[in-house]
Amino acid sequence: MRHDEGNLILGTKKFQEKTKRWKVTLLQKKFIHDNFVDKKKLDLKKKITLNRNCPNCKKSKNFLLFSKDFFKYKKCEKCSLVYVSPVLKENEIIKMYKILHILILGENPIYKLNISLSS
């Protein structure tokens, strides 16, 4: 069973209780706020994000639909796909999940990782 399917099979409430996914969500939000947000601009730091074109039709023309937790949801003017842009750079996402993994599951010798946060 894939993670995203668990929500559908168990229902959101049971899925959250069983997996404690809500803990990850809360920690992730805090982590993003503490590390990735420019507190003066109240926006994601430019150097850790990438602007992207529509993942479906590759066009760049879009308009802002709404923002949630510092992420901007854009709607493609050509194909109407709603997608997030800018997104976090891949290395930043990997760093975040390595740290969240340790915060949630604890330090485990099998998963010893070298982590340093760029400021």
Ligand SMILES: [Zn+2]
């Ligand atoms: Zn498109």
